[in-house]
Ligand SMILES: Nc1ncnc2c1ncn2[C@@H]1O[C@H](COP(=O)(O)OP(=O)(O)O)[C@@H](O)[C@H]1O
């Protein structure tokens with residue numbers, strides 16, 4: 001992490017909760033998507049990844065979330081992760097907001113804890129009192145906010161956001177950016193680390209640090225402004 005990024009955040013980090021060491025992965029033999037990729041996430045906050053199409057960003061998220069396993073190297077992750085995809089229709093399953101969030105809650109929670117958590121998650125994403133609302137009546141932006149509420153309800157502390165605003169209009173895009181920035185900067189007992197893949201350079205102004213994915217590796221963390229300068 002650069003001094004600039006540390007300054008941006010105004011704090012120093014001692015604990016690394018996600019560390020990747022020499023990760024290699026090929027979908028097809030001989031075609032390495034990740035090639036001895038090593039990095040660590042400095043701490044809670046909003047961290048953005050940029051890189052060309054096919055540079056391996058989504059593959060990296062699948063590896064971090066454990067959907068696929070690296071063919072070389074080691075991932076150390078002490079955080080529970082939740083994946084949020086481009087298209088919320090790909091992970092919203094049940095007919096109402098509340099019933100969909102029920103699926104995300106940890107199994108062991110009792111009914112009163114469940115209700116409390118659903119109310120809290122909906123409030124955090126600006127969907128207060130929408131528990132009974134049918135999902136098909138939500139706008140694209142509201143659906144994506146519900147997907148974020150699902151990540152919150154799951155008690156995950158590592159949010160893996162794979163181009164979450166790609167299908168949204170500018171107003172909904174900003175609301176998702178604001179919400180994620182806010183929840184990842186809250187100093188609570190349950191701090192959130194958000195990794196966000198984007199190809200929209202203007203989004204980099206919201207992050208605490210950003211890095212470029214290239215040639216199978218993730219580069220160093222810089223401030224969002226520094227990355228914008230490098231890419232323009
Ligand atoms: N499920 C898959 N099966 C085979 N190849 C894949 C699969 N997913 C991604 N790839 C290939 O891996 C490479 C990296 O893809 P991806 O991780 O999706 O990149 P990015 O998200 O940076 O656009 C691409 O060449 C892509 O075609």
Ligand SMILES: [Mg+2]
Pocket residue numbers: 057058059162
């Ligand atoms: Mg992708």
